[in-house]
Amino acid sequence: MNDSLGADARLSLDLALTVRPDGRGGVADDLATAEGLTEWVRAHPETVVAGSGRAVEPGVLGFRAGDAELAAVREVRAAVRALFAHAVRPGEPSPADAARLLPPRDAVALLNTRAALVPTVPVLSWTEGADPVVRQEPVGRQGSAVHPGSVAHQGPVASLESLVHQEPVVSPEPVGEGADLVAALARAAIAFLASPDRQRLRACHAPRCVRYFLKDHPRQEWCTRSCGNRARVARHHERHKKSA
Ligand SMILES: [Zn+2]
Numbered sequence: 001m002n003d004s005l006g007a008d009a010r011l012s013l014d015l016a017l018t019v020r021p022d023g024r025g026g027v028a029d030d031l032a033t034a035e036g037l038t039e040w041v042r043a044h045p046e047t048v049v050a051g052s053g054r055a056v057e058p059g060v061l062g063f064r065a066g067d068a069e070l071a072a073v074r075e076v077r078a079a080v081r082a083l084f085a086h087a088v089r090p091g092e093p094s095p096a097d098a099a100r101l102l103p104p105r106d107a108v109a110l111l112n113t114r115a116a117l118v119p120t121v122p123v124l125s126w127t128e129g130a131d132p133v134v135r136q137e138p139v140g141r142q143g144s145a146v147h148p149g150s151v152a153h154q155g156p157v158a159s160l161e162s163l164v165h166q167e168p169v170v171s172p173e174p175v176g177e178g179a180d181l182v183a184a185l186a187r188a189a190i191a192f193l194a195s196p197d198r199q200r201l202r203a204c205h206a207p208r209c210v211r212y213f214l215k216d217h218p219r220q221e222w223c224t225r226s227c228g229n230r231a232r233v234a235r236h237h238e239r240h241k242k243s244a
Helices: 007-016 034-042 067-087 104-115 160-170 177-193 196-200 225-243
Strands: 019-021 027-029 120-125 133-138 201-203 212-214
Touching: 007 067, 007 177, 007 212, 034 067, 067 104, 067 177, 067 201, 104 177, 133 177, 177 196, 196 201
Parallel strands: none
Antiparallel strands: 019 027, 120 133, 201 212
């Protein structure tokens, strides 16, 4: 839709937009099944690959969501949509779930706990001829950045045993792709909601539309041109009914 969007905004919006118009006046859910989530993740490789520090592996193609991942991602999506509804005030939220939104406090708490599932550090990479890029990578999995010198708090002579012993502290849980995914989605939502981009967020209220979108220009009212056309036709009919 818009290439100038930051990665966090794009990812959060894409997650919210898995609840979408079904084209027949109803609402479709792309994350209704684990297969749906698998497909969505494969279309968003940054959620797994960047988060797990395995960028050189075709990890996302091997990703297969289970019911646990599905439930966890749907939970994050519910929090995101609740906070999108909160962000567009005084405008009306998307009608798709306006009647069953999480309270904003609960949604914020949920995002914070899910983001903390996989603690990350910023990792800078800068290749010749390109702009420097910073990625959030899980603590202890950022490859060459980890070496014995990094455990300074253990004193200058950390024994091999204490270094080995340190491993479980770095990864308290068996961190799988599911946790990477859920934490990456929560982190993106947190970054987007705290950014100035949030102020451009709107819900489209064209007939039969349930999408959230980011305004490209101040007077934009609808998510797409076709929604704008439909809304204008509906207004036209409404006016004619009244004047008839
Ligand atoms: Zn729309």
